[in-house]
Amino acid sequence: MIQALTDLIRMSGLAHLTYKEIIMIIIACIFLYLAIKKGYEPYLLLPIAFGILLVNLPLAGLMAPPTESEPGGLIYYLYQGTNLGIYPPLIFLCLGAATDFGPLIANPKTLLLGGAAQFGIFAAFFGALALGMTPQEAASVGIIGGADGPTAIYLTTKLANHLLSVIALAAYSYMALVPLIQPPIMRLLTTEKERQTVMKQMRVVSKNERILFPIITTIFVSLVVPSATALVGMLMLGNLIRESGQVPKLTETLQNAMMYTITVILGVTVGAKANGELFLSLITIKIIILGLFAFAVGTAAGVLMGKLMYKLTNGKVNPLIGAAGVSAVPMAARVVQKEGIKYNPSNYLLMHAMGPNVAGVIGSAVAAGVLLAFFG
Template sequence: MSDIVGQMIETSGLANLSFNNFFMIILACVFLYLGIRKRYEPYLMIPIAFGMLLVNLPLAGLMGAAAHGNPGGLLYYLYQGTNLGIYPPLIFLCLGASTDFGPLLANPKTILLGGAAQFGIFAAFFLAVVLGMTPEEAASVGIIGGADGPTAIFLTTRLAPQLLSAIALAAYSYMALVPIIQPPIIRLLTTEKERKVEMKANREVQHKEKIIFPIAVTIFVSLLVPSATTLIGCLMLGNLIRESKLVPRLAETLQNTLMYIVTILLGITVGAKADGDLFLSVVTLKIIFLGLLAFIIGTASGVLLGKLMYKLSGGKINPMIGAAGVSAVPMAARVVQKEGQRANPSNYLLMHAMGPNVAGVIGSAVAAGVLLAFFG
C-alpha cells in the first residue's frame, strides 16, 4: 500500500510542479482577471490565459506530440492551425465581413494616416536589431506596433515561432490598453485648438465603389507585395461578401459564428505555447519594451502627420484622427471620438477616425508582407 501511495504522489502534478510552472499558472490567473474583471480584450484574453493555464499543469500533456504509441495532446493538434498559419487569415476573412471601408473611400487621403502609423513597426525593428535580436525576431517584435494581433501571430509563426506566446500576449495586451496608452500621447502632441476642430460630414459612398474597392486592393497589393496576399486576400474577400449584399447568410456566419470559433481556437493554442523558460528571460522584457515603444511611435507618427494635414488643409482636419491609424479597430477610433468630445462636446469624429483605422488594418498587413518578403 505504501508503494502505491508513494507512486501516486510521485506521478501527481503537485510533485512535479516546477517554479516556472507555478509562475505561469499565477500569470495565467492574472490574465484571466484582466480579461474577465477588467474586460481587457476578453474574447482573446480569456482563451489565451486559459491555454497558458492548461499547458503549465504538470504531466497533463495537452501539447505533447505523438510519439511511441502516445497519440498526442488535444492542444498539440489544434495548434497546427496556428503553426501552419491557418487561423490568422481566417480571422482576417471574418474581419473583412465586419468592416465598412466607406469612411476610407469617402476621404481617401486618410489612408496616409494609416500608413504613417506603421512607422512604429520599422522603428522597433531597427532598435530590436541594435539590442541583439536576429532580423527575424526583430521583425516579429516590431509588428506589435501595428496593434493587430492576428497579423503579429501570422508573421511570428513564420519568422520566430519560439517567441509566439510572448509576442501574442504583448500584442493583445497593448490592443486592450489602447484607451489608456493613446490619450496622453494625443494630448501631448496636439493643442487644445487642434483637438476642438470639427470636421464636415463625409460624402456618401456609392455601392459600386464598395464593390470595386476590395477587388482593386487585392490586385494592387498582391502585385506590389505578393507575400501580403494571404492576409489582404482574405480580408478583401470577406469585405466583398459583405458589400455584395447577395449572400447575407455567409456574411452573418463570418461576422459571428466563424469569428468566434476561430478566435477561441487561436487564443487557446497561442496561450498553450506560453513556456515558463521564455517568460522568465531577458528576451521577454525586450519584447514588452519594444512592443510598447512600437505602439507609442505608431500612434505619435499618425498624430504628427495629422498635424501636417491640419496645417495644409487650413485647419479643416482634426489631427487626432491620425492616432486611429494603428489597426486596433474600432478601439482607436473610439479613443479619438472620446478625446474629441472631451475638447468640444459637439465634436463627432468617429466616422472620420474610422478611415485611418481601417487603413491601418491594410497597412499592418502590407508591412507584415514586406517583412516576410525580406526575412521569410
C-alpha cells in the same frame, strides 16, 4: 496502502511540478483575472490565459507530439493551424465581413494616416536589432506596433515561432490599453485649437465603389507585395461578401460564430506555447518595452501626419484622427471620438477616424508582408 499512496503521488502532476510551472500557472491566473474582471481583450486574452494554464500543468501532455505509441495531445493538433498560418487569415476573413470601408473610400487621404502609423513597426524593428535580436525576431517584435493581434501572430509564426506567446500577449495587452496609452500622446502633440477642429460630413459612398474597392485593393497589394496576399486577400474577400449583399447568412456567420470559434482556438494554441523558459527570461522584458515603444511611436506618427494634413488643408482635418491609424479597430477610433468631444462637444469624429483605422488594418498587413519578404 502506504506504498499505493506513495505511487499515486509519484505518478501525479504534483510530484513533477517545477517552480517555473508554478510561476506560469500564477501568471495564467493573473491574465484570467484581467480578462474576466477588468475586461482586457477578453475574447482572446481569456483563451490565451487558459492555454498557458493548460500547457503548464505537468503530465497533461496536451502539446505532446505523436509517437509510435501515443497519438499526441489535443492542443498539438489544434496548434498546427497556428503554426501553418491558417487561423490569422481566417480571422481577417471574418474581420473583413464586419468592417465598413466606406469612411476610407469617402476620404482616401486618410490612407496616409494609416500608413504613417506603421512607422512604429519599423522604429521598434531597428530598436530590437540594437538590443541584439535577430532580424527575424526584430521583425516579429516590431509588428506589435501595428496593434493588430492576428497580423502579429501570423508574422511571428513565420519568422520567430519561439516568441509567439510573448508577442501575442504583448500585442493584445497594448490593444486593450489603447484608451490609456493614446490620449496623453494625442494631447502632447496637438494644440487645443487643433483638437477642436470640426470635420465636414463625408460624402455617401456608392454600392459600386464598395464592391470595387476590395477587388482593386487585392489586385494592387498582391502585385506589389505578394507576401501580404494571404492577409489582405482574406480581409478583402470578407468585405466583398459583406458588400455584395447576396449572402447575408454567410456574412452573419463570419461576423459572429466563425469569428469567435477561430478566436478561441487561436487563443488557446498561442497560450500553449508559453513556457517558463521563455517567459522568465530577459527577452520577455525586451519585448514588452519594445512593444510599448512601437505602439507609442505609431500613435505619434499618425498624429503628426494628421497635423501636417491640418496645415495643408488650412484646418479642415482634425489631427486627432491620425491616432486611429493604428489598427486596433474600432477601439482607436472610439478613443479619438472621446478625445474630440472633450474639447468640442459638437465634434463627431468617429466616422472620420474609422478611415485611418481601417487603413491601419491594411497597412499593418502590408508591413507584415514586407517584413516577411525580406526575412522569411
